[in-house]
Amino acid sequence: MAHFIDRRLNGKNKSSVNRQRFIRRHQQQIKKSVADAITNRSVTDTETGENITIPTKDLSEPFFHQGQGGVKERVHPGNDQFQTGDHIERPQGGGGAGSGSGEASDSGEGKDEFQFQISRDEYLDLLFEDLALPNLEKKQVSDILEHKVVRAGFSNVGLPNNINIVRSLRKSQARRIALSAGKRRELRVLEERLAQIEALSSENSPEKQQLCRDIETLRKKIEAVPFIDDFDLQFNNYTKQPCPSSKAVMFCLMDVSGSMDQATKDIAKRFYILLYLFLSRTYKTIDVVYIRHHTQAKEVDEQEFFYSQETGGTIVSSALKLMHEIQQERYPTSQWNVYAAQASDGDNWADDTPLCHKLLQRDILPNSRYYSYIEITNRAHQSLWDAYQRLAGDNPHFAIKHISQIGDIYPVFRELFQKTVS
Amino acid sequence: MDITKSLDDSSDWTFEKLEDYHQAIKKVAEHYRLDTYPNQIEIITSEQMMDAYSSVGMPIGYNHWSYGKKFIQTQQSYHRGQMGLAYEIVINSNPCIAYLMEENTMTMQALVIAHACYGHNSFFKNNYLFTTWTDADSIIDYLVFAKKFIMDCEEKYGIEEVENLLDSCHALMNLGVDRYKRPSKISMHEELQRQRDREEYLQSQVNDLWRTVPTAESDKEKEKKHFPSEPQENILYFFEKNAPLLVPWQREVIRIVRKISQYFYPQKQTQVMNEGWATFWHYTILNTLYDNKVVSDKFILEFLHHHTNVVYQPPYNSPYYSGINPYALGFAMFQDIRRICEEPTEEDKHWFPEIAGSDWLETLHFACKNFKDESFISQYLSPHLMREMKLFSVVDDSSHNYIEVDAIHNEIGYQRIRENLAKQYNLSNLEPNIQVYDVQVDGDRSMTLRYYPHQDIPLGESTKEMLKHLHRLWGFEVKLEQCDKDGKIEPLAHCPETAAID
Numbered sequence: 070m071a072h073f074i075d076r077r078l079n080g081k082n083k084s085s086v087n088r089q090r091f092i093r094r095h096q097q098q099i100k101k102s103v104a105d106a107i108t109n110r111s112v113t114d115t116e117t118g119e120n121i122t123i124p125t126k127d128l129s130e131p132f133f134h135q136g137q138g139g140v141k142e143r144v145h146p147g148n149d150q151f152q153t154g155d156h157i158e159r160p161q162g163g164g165g166a167g168s169g170s171g172e173a174s175d176s177g178e179g180k181d182e183f184q185f186q187i188s189r190d191e192y193l194d195l196l197f198e199d200l201a202l203p204n205l206e207k208k209q210v211s212d213i214l215e216h217k218v219v220r221a222g223f224s225n226v227g228l229p230n231n232i233n234i235v236r237s238l239r240k241s242q243a244r245r246i247a248l249s250a251g252k253r254r255e256l257r258v259l260e261e262r263l264a265q266i267e268a269l270s271s272e273n274s275p276e277k278q279q280l281c282r283d284i285e286t287l288r289k290k291i292e293a294v295p296f297i298d299d300f301d302l303q304f305n306n307y308t309k310q311p312c313p314s315s316k317a318v319m320f321c322l323m324d325v326s327g328s329m330d331q332a333t334k335d336i337a338k339r340f341y342i343l344l345y346l347f348l349s350r351t352y353k354t355i356d357v358v359y360i361r362h363h364t365q366a367k368e369v370d371e372q373e374f375f376y377s378q379e380t381g382g383t384i385v386s387s388a389l390k391l392m393h394e395i396q397q398e399r400y401p402t403s404q405w406n407v408y409a410a411q412a413s414d415g416d417n418w419a420d421d422t423p424l425c426h427k428l429l430q431r432d433i434l435p436n437s438r439y440y441s442y443i444e445i446t447n448r449a450h451q452s453l454w455d456a457y458q459r460l461a462g463d464n465p466h467f468a469i470k471h472i473s474q475i476g477d478i479y480p481v482f483r484e485l486f487q488k489t490v491s
Numbered sequence: 492m493d494i495t496k497s498l499d500d501s502s503d504w505t506f507e508k509l510e511d512y513h514q515a516i517k518k519v520a521e522h523y524r525l526d527t528y529p530n531q532i533e534i535i536t537s538e539q540m541m542d543a544y545s546s547v548g549m550p551i552g553y554n555h556w557s558y559g560k561k562f563i564q565t566q567q568s569y570h571r572g573q574m575g576l577a578y579e580i581v582i583n584s585n586p587c588i589a590y591l592m593e594e595n596t597m598t599m600q601a602l603v604i605a606h607a608c609y610g611h612n613s614f615f616k617n618n619y620l621f622t623t624w625t626d627a628d629s630i631i632d633y634l635v636f637a638k639k640f641i642m643d644c645e646e647k648y649g650i651e652e653v654e655n656l657l658d659s660c661h662a663l664m665n666l667g668v669d670r671y672k673r674p675s676k677i678s679m680h681e682e683l684q685r686q687r688d689r690e691e692y693l694q695s696q697v698n699d700l701w702r703t704v705p706t707a708e709s710d711k712e713k714e715k716k717h718f719p720s721e722p723q724e725n726i727l728y729f730f731e732k733n734a735p736l737l738v739p740w741q742r743e744v745i746r747i748v749r750k751i752s753q754y755f756y757p758q759k760q761t762q763v764m765n766e767g768w769a770t771f772w773h774y775t776i777l778n779t780l781y782d783n784k785v786v787s788d789k790f791i792l793e794f795l796h797h798h799t800n801v802v803y804q805p806p807y808n809s810p811y812y813s814g815i816n817p818y819a820l821g822f823a824m825f826q827d828i829r830r831i832c833e834e835p836t837e838e839d840k841h842w843f844p845e846i847a848g849s850d851w852l853e854t855l856h857f858a859c860k861n862f863k864d865e866s867f868i869s870q871y872l873s874p875h876l877m878r879e880m881k882l883f884s885v886v887d888d889s890s891h892n893y894i895e896v897d898a899i900h901n902e903i904g905y906q907r908i909r910e911n912l913a914k915q916y917n918l919s920n921l922e923p924n925i926q927v928y929d930v931q932v933d934g935d936r937s938m939t940l941r942y943y944p945h946q947d948i949p950l951g952e953s954t955k956e957m958l959k960h961l962h963r964l965w966g967f968e969v970k971l972e973q974c975d976k977d978g979k980i981e982p983l984a985h986c987p988e989t990a991a992i993d
Binding site for chain 2: 129157158183
């Protein structure tokens with residue numbers, strides 16, 4: 070009468086559709102939460118998901134229910150002191166130990182925030198929704214420099230060590246069957262005749278002799294069909310397929326002269342985090358090179374890059390020179406996709422600006438996939454901005470943006486990488 | 492009874508052991524004349540249990556974000572250790588589906604089998620609310636139909652469109668049940684066949700109601716007809732039949748939500764009885780097994796540990812107190828009825844002349860069949876139990892700055908406590924009474940709903956949000972007014988807020 074059914078193996082993730090619906094519905098709130106969360110991450114931390122916090126009021130499912138007030142009667146257990154007619158002070162925040170809506174209020178009430186986790190993929194998807202790497206398609210063909218050998222079916226010509234034995238023999242067999250079919254049919258007829266004659270009499274009649282000779286000739290003809298022929302040979306075929314490089318290097322350039330304070334650097338850091346996360350969706354390996362500069366440029370580690378303070382003037386070209394050197398030396402464009410992000414408050418020694426323009430135009434931009442410059446300042450733009458703006462006009466993969474406060478980062482980033490509808 | 496073989500009491504379960512225990516439990520259940528649907532017992536993982544949780548125990552449900560939210564909530568609090576999962580979920584269907592979690596020990600599985608497969612199952616099959624209102628034979632088919640229908644709608648009209656409609660329907664779910672009318676039974680098969688006819692027919696009816704072609708002059712003479720002729724309590728039903736702008740598939744979706752709501756309504760009305768009945772039977776059945784030496788001391792001790800956890804009732808001043816535990820109250824009441832039958836005191840004979848000293852099994856089965864929480868308590872709650880639970884009743888009148896104890900467990904208080912406790916389980920007192928009062932058939936098609944407060948309790952703060960949902964379904968202006976007990980009408984809210992375009 071009763072059946073035991075083992076359901077443990079089926080129906081995993083039955084709720085995943087509902088979960089997706091939930092995320093879809095609350096995308097706005099979740100996105101906001103995601104945007105807030107990047108502040109607390111290291112540049113290269115992309116392995117973890119993220120805690121998402123949404124105000125509970127945005128999630129509520131309303132229904133008609135009774136509110137506070139009116140006359141409510143409740144029965145409670147465990148009376149240890151009360152007599153009929155006792156008056157008790159009303160407990161703070163409502164009527165009695167359980168208000169009339171006690172049955173109905175859902176468990177979420179009382180908590181201000183609804184927190185849950187999303188996976189790394191969901192996190193990145195949300196963070197970079199609608200964004201695309203700039204210029205990827207345009208440059209794809211010219212920049213493809215790595216090849217890999219892939220199988221490409223079979224061919225009739227090739228090197229002996231590529232012979233495909235199974236296919237060759239299959240062809241040979243087919244050819245043999247095709248060439249000898251008629252003769253074997255004849256042979257069968259003759260053999261039957263012979264058998265009939267032999268059954269009738271055992272004497273060696275001339276007809277029988279003739280038959281035997283014919284059979285013999287046919288057999289020889291059949292055997293003469295060659296076992297294997299040049300024609301049968303099949304070779305494995307290989308071709309080289311171009312594949313885009315899966316390696317990228319990201320240069321972070323930052324001005325660390327006295328005019329850059331920690332708040333400004335934090336803004337820049339977020340921009341780098343976003344860029345790194347974004348690149349990590351496309352490339353398998355990413356190297357990050359940190360170059361900081363004042364009057365001289367230096368390659369440093371992440372900690373020093375963001376958190377050590379220097380003083381002095383500013384010569385931007387020093388960093389550009391160093392970047393070019395490092396790129397030439399360690400990251401040949403044949404194997405690496407080069408991305409660069411430069412952050413600065415716009416200060417530069419006036420005479421250096423033309424040199425920057427030249428370096429970028431001549432050395433750096435031709436080798437880069439994308440170069441973005443963000444200027445974090447509340448003051449008026451200086452000569453560097455004007456020079457860069459001229460560059461941006463000529464080079465579609467060079468972008469400059471102005472940021473004045475922390476909240477601008479994400480919108481600006483989105484704007485830089487906006488999927489262009491073409 | 493003829494069970495003598497004692498059962499293996501090691502704590503890991505296997506399918507063979509489950510079968511052995513099940514057979515033993517079944518025999519005892521039959522001995523006590525428990526009439527059940529056939530059982531289908533399914534073993535599931537904790538994740539699947541969370542799935543089942545978040546879809547309100549429906550084995551097959553259509554997709555909706557709110558189930559995703561519930562799932563995430565359940566998962567979060569489970570992983571943080573804030574809550575354990577229920578040991579079992581049982582579905583009112585024929586065959587009766589019960590879920591056992593794989594993490595449970597053998598003792599727990601036996602407890603669950605006795606509790607769900609014989610306790611709840613027999614309650615589903617015999618209680619009058621369930622037999623009247625739910626059709627255990629067809630519910631699974633209906634849920635499959637509903638899921639497919641809603642999936643098709645999503646494909647045809649877009650997820651967003653369907654989701655919005657479902658949001659509004661879910662919001663009104665509690666107001667989508669018939670409380671008084673009786674349903675006529677039809678089978679799943681007929682249901683399917685009738686669905687398509689209904690679509691067309693309904694639409695034509697609606698069009699007729701909203702006909703704008705002028706009719707003969709003589710109509711004007713007639714007294715203005717009131718529509719609906721009587722206030723309607725089943726708001727979803729009213730929308731399904733009469734909302735002017737809905738298209739057939741939307742009416743069908745409303746119907747699905749309404750049907751599911753109606754299906755679960757008896758469970759809301761019999762929480763104490765249902766859990767009490769199931770708890771009483773797992774307790775009685777497993778103890779019978781123990782008395783017959785079928786299960787060991789080790790088994791029964793582990794069982795009693797779980798059982799006492801389930802029926803624990805913290806007192807009102809405990810930090811763990813969150814109202815009366817339906818398991819505790821229900822179990823205590825059924826135990827008490829048995830006691831009254833077997834060993835009645837003078838007091839019991841005075842209070843319960845008709846059952847004191849009667850056959851306890853007969854009396855229990857009668858109680859199971861013919862009551863819901865409210866009537867069950869007002870019929871059977873005994874002074875003895877009130878004393879034992881130290882029940883007291885308080886009145887919270889918002890016009891006073893204190894709350895008053897109006898009855899305690901003494902001679903003068905018994906009757907009052909019993910009445911108040913019964914009222915506490917009367918859903919029509921707990922859920923706001925809102926009815927469709929008037930629709931302007933000839934005018935601007937606006938709809939007026941009336942709220943009739945119970946004991947002057949006002950509506951909660953969700954009213955404004957709710958009006959938007961009502962407005963979405965109705966398509967024209969929606970007004971809500973409050974009708975006090977002295978007949979005073981007072982407008983509460985209307986949507987859209989201004990006469991501006993939505």
